[in-house]
Amino acid sequence: xxxxxxxxxxxxxxxxxxxxxxxxxxxxxxxxxxxxxxxxxxxxxxxxxxxxxxxxxxxxxxxxxxxxxxxxxxxxxxxxxxxxxxxxxxxxxxxxxxxxxxxxxxxxxxxxxxxxxxxxxxxxxxxxxxxxxxxxxxxxxxxxxxxxxxxxxxxxxxxxxxxxxxxxxxxxxxxxxxxxxxxxxxxxxxxxxxxxxxxxxxxxxxxxxxxxxxxxxxxxxxxxxxxxxxxxxxxxxxxxxxxxxxxxxxxxxxxxxxxxxxxx
Amino acid sequence: xxxxxxxxxxxxxxxxxxxxxxxxxxxxxxxxxxxxxxxxxxxxxxxxxxxxxxxxxxxxxxxxxxxxxxxxxxxxxxxxxxxxxxxxxxxxxxxxxxxxxxxxxxxxxxxxxxxxxxxxxxxxxxxxxxxxxxxxxxxxxxxxxxxxxxxxxxxxxxxxxxxxxxxxxxxxxxxxxxxxxxxxxxxxxxxxxxxxx
Numbered sequence: 001x002x003x004x005x006x007x008x009x010x011x012x013x014x015x016x017x018x019x020x021x022x023x024x025x026x027x028x029x030x031x032x033x034x035x036x037x038x039x040x041x042x043x044x045x046x047x048x049x050x051x052x053x054x055x056x057x058x059x060x061x062x063x064x065x066x067x068x069x070x071x072x073x074x075x076x077x078x079x080x081x082x083x084x085x086x087x088x089x090x091x092x093x094x095x096x097x098x099x100x101x102x103x104x105x106x107x108x109x110x111x112x113x114x115x116x117x118x119x120x121x122x123x124x125x126x127x128x129x130x131x132x133x134x135x136x137x138x139x140x141x142x143x144x145x146x147x148x149x150x151x152x153x154x155x156x157x158x159x160x161x162x163x164x165x166x167x168x169x170x171x172x173x174x175x176x177x178x179x180x181x182x183x184x185x186x187x188x189x190x191x192x193x194x195x196x197x198x199x200x201x202x203x204x205x206x207x208x209x210x211x212x213x214x215x216x217x218x219x220x221x222x223x224x225x226x227x228x229x230x231x232x233x234x235x236x237x238x239x240x241x242x243x244x245x246x247x248x249x250x251x252x253x254x255x256x257x258x259x260x261x262x263x264x
Numbered sequence: 265x266x267x268x269x270x271x272x273x274x275x276x277x278x279x280x281x282x283x284x285x286x287x288x289x290x291x292x293x294x295x296x297x298x299x300x301x302x303x304x305x306x307x308x309x310x311x312x313x314x315x316x317x318x319x320x321x322x323x324x325x326x327x328x329x330x331x332x333x334x335x336x337x338x339x340x341x342x343x344x345x346x347x348x349x350x351x352x353x354x355x356x357x358x359x360x361x362x363x364x365x366x367x368x369x370x371x372x373x374x375x376x377x378x379x380x381x382x383x384x385x386x387x388x389x390x391x392x393x394x395x396x397x398x399x400x401x402x403x404x405x406x407x408x409x410x411x412x413x414x415x416x417x418x419x420x421x422x423x424x425x426x427x428x429x430x431x432x433x434x435x436x437x438x439x440x441x442x443x444x445x446x447x448x449x450x451x452x453x454x455x456x457x458x459x460x461x
Contacts, residue, residue, distance in 0.1 A: 051435055061294065067286055067311050067315045068283040068315075075277065
């Protein structure tokens with residue numbers, strides 16, 4: 001059955017897209033059915049094909065000359081940073097180095113955090129023994145003399161686990177100074193890196209640090225540094241969040257419970 | 265030709281690398297200009313302006329089709345040329361010294377073949393000249409130079425739907441025009457009217 005209706009504008013657009021392979025599958029199938037059934041549509045499509053064939057046969061015109069640019073006239077300097085490959089190479093190296101440093105720093109921080117958390121549980125049994133031993137000693141940390149404190153230090157040393165991977169220069173200096181502090185009687189000791197478990201919260205850590213500031217204890221010759229308090233300070237300093245401690249008051253801390261006894 | 269490498273070198277300031285790109289694309293650019301403007305001298309001016317502009321804006325090219333990017337610049341140069349210059353009448357094909365004839369010559373081609381191609385060229389160009397600018401552009405890009413709809417959309421900065429409708433309308437007009445050209449077309453290219461059967 002044929003249709004005598006001339007193709008519409010929409011038909012022409014469909015035929016044009018069909019000729020260029022730009023019709024979707026469904027529309028293409030529908031149009032092909034119509035082409036088979038409608039002679040007028042088929043004739044119009046034939047005319048379109050011949051029109052496009054004529055246009056495609058249009059002669060390719062040779063340019064009258066080359067359009068290349070005169071280098072003397074159009075040469076431009078590249079940006080100074082692009083001119084020298086060495087500068088670019090150094091820049092790339094610097095970027096790579098920065099990335100590596102940041103990655104190492106992040107990894108170190110994560111290792112330090114996980115190692116200290118892991119050391120708390122295994123060390124708790126040994127440290128519980130230390131606490132018990134302390135309980136038999138004097139209750140006043142200020143009168144803890146050398147004879148009583150010295151045996152505690154090796155016990156603390158035995159309770160250590162893997163040292164924290166990262167310390168600030170100030171912490172490292174403190175530890176080195178402690179190890180060599182002859183006035184305190186700890187010249188031969190190794191500063192412990194683990195400690196009796198206590199809370200990791202910033203506020204409790206701050207309290208301990210405030211109470212047991214090593215450098216200030218050492219400046220007060222009348223008071224011997226408490227080795228447990230020393231370890232508490234060092235551990236706290238490694239674990240506390242940045243900026244958690246910025247305080248300068250003095251406290252006396254109970255060596256067993258680590259509760260603040262008195263503000264000095 | 266490693267086009268990407270040439271583009272990068274050209275962006276760093278190498279005129280020689282850019283000239284390699286010019287030699288590769290100048291025939292396409294010139295033919296686009298000629299078909300849009302219709303005059304060989306103006307088309308050459310527009311093509312030269314297009315390459316100068318492309319060199320000056322190389323930093324704006326950030327990937328994708330360099331050909332489409334270049335043709336976009338060439339199109340703008342053609343429109344500028346058409347606005348700037350008065351179009352000269354078409355040169356007589358009987359003039360053996362006419363520049364257009366020289367540009368159509370193929371080595372070893374017979375005079376009869378040259379005349380036939382010249383006649384075809386003239387008929388096509390007259391029908392293209394009769395189109396509105398926007399339809400002429402898509403018709404030249406699609407039917408004369410063979411770009412696909414996606415590239416035409418990028419060059420003409422219009423949607424695919426607009427490309428389809430403009431091509432369709434252009435083909436209708438060209439069909440009617442070429443049917444009217446009749447005897448001017450070489451016999452093998454003549455479009456018969458429907459009532460001729």
